[in-house]
Amino acid sequence: MGPVIPRILSSELHTHPFPYFASDNVVSSAYLDEIKSNWPALEKFTKTDGYGYYVLPIDAPHLLQNLQPAQSVFWEEFSNNAMLQIVYGSLAKYAEFIFDRYGPELDRVEIVNLFLCESDDEFYAAGAHNHSHDPTWLFTNLVYINDGGSSIRGSQLYDFDGDIPNTESPLLDVLAGTPCGNRPDGLSPARYIDFVPGRMISFFETPFSYHGSEPVTKEDLVKQGPARKPRRMIRMHVRAPLEFCEKFYNIGIDEYRPKKLSGEANATTIGWLRDDLSCYQRSLEKSSSDLSPGMLDYISSLDIKWVTGRERDISRYRDL
Ligand SMILES: [Fe+2]
Numbered sequence: 001m002g003p004v005i006p007r008i009l010s011s012e013l014h015t016h017p018f019p020y021f022a023s024d025n026v027v028s029s030a031y032l033d034e035i036k037s038n039w040p041a042l043e044k045f046t047k048t049d050g051y052g053y054y055v056l057p058i059d060a061p062h063l064l065q066n067l068q069p070a071q072s073v074f075w076e077e078f079s080n081n082a083m084l085q086i087v088y089g090s091l092a093k094y095a096e097f098i099f100d101r102y103g104p105e106l107d108r109v110e111i112v113n114l115f116l117c118e119s120d121d122e123f124y125a126a127g128a129h130n131h132s133h134d135p136t137w138l139f140t141n142l143v144y145i146n147d148g149g150s151s152i153r154g155s156q157l158y159d160f161d162g163d164i165p166n167t168e169s170p171l172l173d174v175l176a177g178t179p180c181g182n183r184p185d186g187l188s189p190a191r192y193i194d195f196v197p198g199r200m201i202s203f204f205e206t207p208f209s210y211h212g213s214e215p216v217t218k219e220d221l222v223k224q225g226p227a228r229k230p231r232r233m234i235r236m237h238v239r240a241p242l243e244f245c246e247k248f249y250n251i252g253i254d255e256y257r258p259k260k261l262s263g264e265a266n267a268t269t270i271g272w273l274r275d276d277l278s279c280y281q282r283s284l285e286k287s288s289s290d291l292s293p294g295m296l297d298y299i300s301s302l303d304i305k306w307v308t309g310r311e312r313d314i315s316r317y318r319d320l
Contacts, residue, residue: 004027004085005088005089008023008093011023013094015284017157018209019097020202026198026199032145032198035078038074039118042118042230044066055115057114058115059111079114090202091238091299096295097204098240102240107302107303109138110240110306113237114234117232117235118230119230128158130207132207132260133181134257136242136244137237141201141202142235143199143235144195144200150231152216152220154194155213156193157203157211158189158190159210160186161186164208165277167278172273173265176273180260180261248275249272
């Protein structure tokens with residue numbers, strides 16, 4: 001499979017429009033071929049509403065039971081090996097940002113979702129959105145598997161016409177008042193990451209980590225070449241424990257989430273954003289690309305849990 005963590009650590013961490021990195025050949029080409037050959041048939045997937053693709057969650061053993069036995073074994077091993085290396089490598093990339101927000105109290109992180117995703121020419125459109133409905137999500141990773149030779153169905157990252165919100169910005173009202181699944185006024189494309197097989201795009205979750213994909217027409221795809229195959233990727237989200245929602249906002253996740261999903265703007269929700277951004281701005285000011293020994297220890301000490309209850313021996317992946 002190759003050295004996943006060093007590959008991630010050597011990729012460049014960008015901070016505009018929000019922290020993100022793209023890591024090419026995150027797994028070896030031989031392992032990528034194995035992923036492709038063990039990819040389940042589309043009939044095993046479930047069509048999602050509003051997100052433009054079909055998904056197959058694989059983050060619990062019972063979800064693998066309907067697959068062919070060899071596929072089941074492969075994805076179990078993926079979850080227990082490549083996946084955990086990807087998570088530790090990503091945690092290390094965002095170490096300073098994570099420490100500034102969660103501090104030494106953080107002793108574990110949780111894998112919320114691990115999905116295989118597939119879409120076809122007819123069914124693909126993920127508009128601009130962010131994930132602030134879950135304020136303890138740390139990062140999202142997308143591992144690109146294949147797209148029939150096309151590269152134009154990658155990921156779009158957005159800012160506000162070159163700007164990003166800060167604690168004094170009038171954009172706070174806009175952010176608070178926009179449901180986090182919707183595109184707010186003033187949002188514009190900032191960075192585009194091509195779809196390249198074996199590339200992983202990872203972004204750190206902030207209240208303005210707007211991402212998605214601009215519509216692509218069949219004609220656009222045809223221009224790139226005649227071969228059209230399903231677009232496939234692996235998606236994962238990793239979060240800090242939900243207790244931190246209570247700690248940051250004095251409110252449980254079940255009360256917090258609806259306010260973000262509906263875009264409730266008031267003094268309280270705007271105050272939350274201001275606090276979040278204040279912490280984030282402090283991180284940005286001191287952020288350096290070098291991982292200090294202290295941060296390395298911090299990340300290595302974190303336990304990884306699955307919200308599905310899946311148990312894993314993670315000890316062998318902590319050697320950063
Ligand atoms: Fe998303």
